[in-house]
Amino acid sequence: MGPTILQDEDFDRIPLSTTRFSELRALNQIYVDKTQLIYKIARQRYPVYLTRPRRFGKSLLLSTFDSLFSKGLEDFKGLSIEKLWTENKTYPVAKFTFANYRLSSISDFNEDFCQSIVREFSDILPHPEKLNRTAATGPNSLLEECLKQLTGSSVVILIDEYDAPLTHTLDEPDLNKQIVSYLGAFFNTLKDYKDSCRFIFITGITRIAHVSLFSTFNNLNEITLDDDYSSLLGITESELHNYFDNYVENAASVLEMSKDEVYERLKLRYNGNRFSVHANESVYNPWSVLSFLSKPHNGFENYWYQSSAGTPTLLINYLKDAGHAKQFSELSESEELYVTISELKAKSEATQIPMNLLLQQTGYYTLQYNSEADVLLAYPNEEVEESIFNLKRDLYNLKLSSKTNRCMLAIPEYVDAADIESLKTVFNKIITESITPDTGIFNREVDIRNLIYISIPDSVIYKSRETVNAFGFADMQLVTRKTKLVIEFKRSYKTEKTTVTEDQALDSGLKQLKEKHYGEGISDKKLIRVAIVISQEKRALTKWQILDV
Numbered sequence: 001m002g003p004t005i006l007q008d009e010d011f012d013r014i015p016l017s018t019t020r021f022s023e024l025r026a027l028n029q030i031y032v033d034k035t036q037l038i039y040k041i042a043r044q045r046y047p048v049y050l051t052r053p054r055r056f057g058k059s060l061l062l063s064t065f066d067s068l069f070s071k072g073l074e075d076f077k078g079l080s081i082e083k084l085w086t087e088n089k090t091y092p093v094a095k096f097t098f099a100n101y102r103l104s105s106i107s108d109f110n111e112d113f114c115q116s117i118v119r120e121f122s123d124i125l126p127h128p129e130k131l132n133r134t135a136a137t138g139p140n141s142l143l144e145e146c147l148k149q150l151t152g153s154s155v156v157i158l159i160d161e162y163d164a165p166l167t168h169t170l171d172e173p174d175l176n177k178q179i180v181s182y183l184g185a186f187f188n189t190l191k192d193y194k195d196s197c198r199f200i201f202i203t204g205i206t207r208i209a210h211v212s213l214f215s216t217f218n219n220l221n222e223i224t225l226d227d228d229y230s231s232l233l234g235i236t237e238s239e240l241h242n243y244f245d246n247y248v249e250n251a252a253s254v255l256e257m258s259k260d261e262v263y264e265r266l267k268l269r270y271n272g273n274r275f276s277v278h279a280n281e282s283v284y285n286p287w288s289v290l291s292f293l294s295k296p297h298n299g300f301e302n303y304w305y306q307s308s309a310g311t312p313t314l315l316i317n318y319l320k321d322a323g324h325a326k327q328f329s330e331l332s333e334s335e336e337l338y339v340t341i342s343e344l345k346a347k348s349e350a351t352q353i354p355m356n357l358l359l360q361q362t363g364y365y366t367l368q369y370n371s372e373a374d375v376l377l378a379y380p381n382e383e384v385e386e387s388i389f390n391l392k393r394d395l396y397n398l399k400l401s402s403k404t405n406r407c408m409l410a411i412p413e414y415v416d417a418a419d420i421e422s423l424k425t426v427f428n429k430i431i432t433e434s435i436t437p438d439t440g441i442f443n444r445e446v447d448i449r450n451l452i453y454i455s456i457p458d459s460v461i462y463k464s465r466e467t468v469n470a471f472g473f474a475d476m477q478l479v480t481r482k483t484k485l486v487i488e489f490k491r492s493y494k495t496e497k498t499t500v501t502e503d504q505a506l507d508s509g510l511k512q513l514k515e516k517h518y519g520e521g522i523s524d525k526k527l528i529r530v531a532i533v534i535s536q537e538k539r540a541l542t543k544w545q546i547l548d549v
Contacts (some may be wrong), residue, residue: 006250014247016290019059021067025075032239032286035064036082041070042085045153047190051207052275053363055287055308056233058203059097062158065201068092069156091198093156094120099164106178107167113139113182121146124155139183147193156199157190163204166350167314176350191217194483206314206361209347217491225345230276237271242291243348266292266465269300273382277341281331282366288383290334296502299458304363305387305438311394312362314350319395327355329392329436333443337365337377344375364388386454396436400455404429412461412480420529420544427532428540430455442536445491448473474518479525485530486519488512493536502543505533513547 015029023033041048042065067075069091076082096116102108117139122128124146131145147155165183167321169176194200194217207224223229231397240263248266270288291303304310319325319350324382337356344357344367356377359365364387366380379385407426414423430452441447453465462478466473466545476487490505490512500508509531512518519527529547534540 006246011247011294014290014294015060016287016294017486019063021060022071022075024060026124028044029244029445032081032235032243033077033079034061034232036084037229038064038068039081039318041065041201041223042199044221046221047194047202047217049202049220049222050232051203052202052233053305053361053362054301055285055307055311056273056363057286058233059160060170061233062095062160064203064205065156065158065199066095069093069199069487079547091154092124093158094124095158095160096120096535097160099161101165103165103168103175103179106175106182109175109179110138110182111483113186114142116145117142133476138185139182140189141185143189144193147189147196150193150196152196153198154196156443157197157201159202160199161204162202163206163208163314163350166208167206167312167317168349170314170317171320176519178261187217205312206350206353206358207347208350208353224263225276227276227278227280230274230279231281231283232274233275233286235268235286235289236281236283239422240266240284240289244386247293251293254296255299267381269382272366273363274380277344277367277369279367282380284385285381301458302383302386302390304383305390310363310384310387312355315358315362318351318353318355318358319391324355325395330440331388332441332447334370335530338370339377340374349402364391367464376442380456385450389449389451389454393434398434398436400430400433404433408456408460411456411478415461415478415480415485415528416483418483418485418546420530420532420546424532424541427452431540442491442534442539445489445534448491448534449489452476473517480527484519484523484525484527486513486527488529488531489534490531490536491536492542502533502535505523506531506543506545509533510545 012027014025015031018024018027018029022033022353037060044239050058068085069080070093072088072090073082073085076085083313083512101112101116114133114137118128118131121131125131130149131142133142152318162183165179166176168371169179183541190197190200223232232282233313235243248262249259251257252262255262257265266289270292271284272282274282275283275524285304285311288303288306292298292300319328339356341356344360348354348357353361356365360377364379364384365377368376368378370376379388404426407429411423411426414420414426431448434451435441441451449465455465456463456478461478464477465475474486475489478485478487487510490509492500492502492505511530513529521528527549531545532541533543533545535542
């Protein structure tokens with residue numbers, strides 16, 4: 001049986017940019033059924049709060065709640081919740097997307113906020129004509145007028161990106177302070193009249209303490225770190241296979257890879273996100289996976305950072321501070337970062353979120369269980385690790401030149417010809433253009449290797465790193481149709497107690513290549529193994545030697 005041939009209409013079923021659940025279902029687009037978890041949340045009668053990084057589907061989730069409460073099971077035919085949901089009553093839904101409000105002045109913010117309240121409640125209230133709509137009316141007063149007209153769990157309130165007005169105005173302290181006051185009053189009013197609400201759901205990216213959200217709702221159910229909901233947003237391994245197998249098969253055909261190879265590459269590239277300490281499984285970034293499956297001919301690109309999801313305003317503003325920028329520039333993959341469970345659960349003011357927690361909240365770090373007391377923070381996948389390097393480059397305006405990008409196109413030619421000198425020249429161009437003069441990157445072999453690795457586009461050559469065999473992990477592999485090049489990097493350096501010369505580093509690399517049998521196995525490709533020296537003193541790759549078989 002040959003591979004499945006996909007038609008144009010098949011690609012129309014990939015819900016890449018669809019954020020409205022009713023539209024997704026009407027267009028017969030693929031919906032990864034999360035409704036068993038949605039049922040558990042929607043049954044609750046108290047406010048629910050969830051944070052996740054961008055591009056993980058928060059807006060679609062809110063739209064799903066909107067459809068469930070406003071239309072019942074009309075859009076849920078064939079989904080898990082159809083057999084679970086027994087609530088026959090429907091509810092009017094008021095939706096607020098705080099990211100849409102103007103932030104040029106507090107009057108603009110106030111006007112947009114009030115207009116959204118009037119718009120959302122006009123068709124809900126028994127007497128909308130009685131609302132005081134003067135410009136002097138604040139959003140909390142207007143909300144109070146609306147909720148006073150409602151009784152007995154009459155309305156559903158959905159709030160998206162509650163923290164956006166705060167994180168976008170950090171560089172304007174006076175405006176930020178006023179917005180904090182407005183939001184605090186709004187949530188206080190919502191708390192006072194929560195009995196008028198059947199369901200309240202609030203999303204954001206960061207866990208900000210000073211908007212009265214947490215202090216006001218004494219029964220707020222925060223599910224951000226809840227193990228039961230760790231896979232609520234994102235695509236699990238089984239979901240990828242169950243819903244998108246035909247698209248993976250198509251990608252394998254387009255890229256002339258086996259389907260297993262595509263699955264493995266997808267896992268390394270886009271999986272690994274864990275949103276609770278004891279999560280049973282990690283999830284794929286849905287935006288990145290769907291982007292790849294939509295256009296596999298583009299290769300395994302960095303879709304998350306390209307979409308600006310990797311550069312949230314709060315993080316950029318935070319890193320503009322000189323002290324924070326220096327701390328960020330010195331972050332190393334080789335360092336193990338731990339936070340206590342209490343630190344992870346703590347709320348902070350926007351300007352005082354510790355860097356490691358801010359990077360976790362914005363999606364750069366994921367959670368890995370360590371002990372009952374603390375958690376290891378780590379990069380979830382290659383795409384995010386690459387985004388860290390891209391963010392550092394953008395922060396210091398360090399862009400690879402067009403000349404270097406053109407040089408990288410010749411890497412497959414250099415690999416096939418075993419032209420290691422030319423390959424080393426390209427690698428050194430990457431290093432030189434990607435670091436600042438005061439960098440400590442040459443103190444860490446792994447960071448140099450990874451900088452080179454993430455700079456080589458997937459579209460240029462098939463690449464892998466820390467490729468495992470029975471004896472250990474090879475640093476890097478570059479593979480063409482004809483050749484497999486295995487590279488072992490070793491660092492020469494000098495400290496008060498230890499000196500490793502370039503020759504010693506080279507010998508060490510060659511010995512490891514031989515003893516660990518890197519690259520060996522059944523293959524029709526020519527195997528080339530090379531040791532390359534990273535010189536701390538010369539701040540460059542220097543000596544190299546091919547291992548004689």
